Amino acid sequence: MKCKEARRRLSIFLDNELSQKEALEIKGHISQCVFCAKEAEALSAALGFIKELGTIEPPLDFWDNLSKKIIPQEERVFSYGFFRRVVQMPVPAAASFILVVGLLLGIYLGNALYLNAQGDSSKVAEAGADNFFYLASLDDLPSDSVGGVYIKLAFQK
Amino acid sequence: MPDNDHSLMERTAQGDLSAFEELVAKHQRLVLNTIFRYIGNQAEAEDLSQEVFIRVFKFAKRYRPQAKFTTWLYRIITNICLNYHRQKKRKPSVSLDSPVFIEGEELPRQISLPSDTQPDVILERQEKDSVIREAIDSLPEKQKMAVILQRFEGLSYGEISKIMGCSVSAIESLLFRAKQALKEKLKDYLN
Known part of the structure; x- marks a missing residue:
């Protein structure tokens, strides 16, 4: 060789x-x-x-620090999943929010305008303070209509 | 026992955190020291070791026990170390652990050795570590990793080739050049 x-x-x-x-x-x-x-x-x-290069020992809190980084990741999927999805989808979330607010505002304004048109403005403030959604007006449904039967059954004791 | 590692990984994949904790306890020293030998900075080695285990946890469901668990683990370590080096090259920063020089003299580092250790022994240890560190750091990245895996971890050329994704002859060549460079670098200390 x-x-x-x-x-x-x-x-x-x-x-x-x-x-x-x-x-x-x-x-x-x-x-x-x-x-x-x-x-x-x-x-x-x-x-x-x-080979004589010195070695080091892992710190005593190695697992504690690691688990803090891992466990929140796991939990976030379950606990904060909905919130994270909302944050990840700003446009659909904003559209849904506007729709809900618009619907509530529409109910309120519709009833207020109706009462105003009938010339009973005192009832607007009174009804608004007592019941924002005017649920009391459901009592006026005809008793033999589907809505009337439902209300009757729902509030039956 | 490789089988035990596979079953711990299987349980980890099913969301068993106690199995993962056992796996971490078993391999944390290996992971930490391999990274420490590569980057030479304890604080950063600890951070990168955590990164290794986060990846193990994240990819537990995709893990297939085809080879030894440690081969897969070393592959993650190697990728993290080589990525660290690439990022460091792009964004150089000053580490708090790096040596401090005052008028050309390196400021001695405070290290925790037993209180009865003689000062000259401490100094000798520090000097030796510093010389070895400098010699290892002077190697190109792939040569450095191959030397660490072969010399310190005791892995075979076949295992190193699987971990680093090279042929066995490429590993032979990397180690040959690395050893020649180390011999040259250390000749003054060895005579």
């Missing part, structure tokens, strides 16, 4: 990655070649030296 080939394989030999046969060839070459023996010694010393 030539020195060039021996030196290329020396690195693999020092890592115990050569087959038994190849390792014996390298050992044979080193025992006969002073230069390659010196090279093997220098490489071995350098590799032994770097």
Whole structure:
């Protein structure tokens, strides 16, 4: 074996990655070649030296810190899922909000305008203060209509 | 025991946090020290170790026990370390852990060694660590990772090739060049 080939394989030999046969060839070459023996010694010393690099211990609160980062992720999916979806969809969320507010405002204004048109403005303030949604007006439904039957059943004791 | 790791991963995938805690306790030292050897900064190594375990947790459902669990774990560590290096190159910053120089002299670092440790022993340890650190840091990133996996973690060329996504001959070549560079860098300390 030539020195060039021996030196290329020396690195693999020092890592115990050569087959038994190849390792014996390298050992044979080193025992006969002073230069390659010196090279093997220098490489071995350098590799032994770097292995002395100190180690560190994980901090005692490693798991505590890690679990704080992981568990909220899990919980967010269940506990804050709805809120997160709302934040992620600002346009549909804003449209739904406007629709609900518009509907409530429409009920109120519709009733107020109706009472005003009938010339009984005192009832507007009175009804508004007592019942924003004018639910009392449901009492006026004809008793044999579907709505009337439903109200009767719903409030039956 | 690799089988135990696989079953812990299976339970983690089903949402069993106690299994994940056991897995973390078992491998946290390996993860932390591999990263610490690569980046040389304890605080950042701790942060990146947490990042490794967050990824393990996140990908637990996709994990398939085809190889050893640690091979998969080392692959995550390698990706995180190489990404860290790329980001660091793009946005260089000054670390609070980096050596402080005053008039060209490095300020000695306070380290926690047993109180009965002799000052000269502490100094020797610090100097040795600093020399080794400098030699390892001088290596190109892939050579550095291959050396850490081979020398410190005791992995075979075959395992390193799977982790780093290279052929075995590419690993042989990386390690050959790394060892030559380390030998040159350390020759003054070894004579």
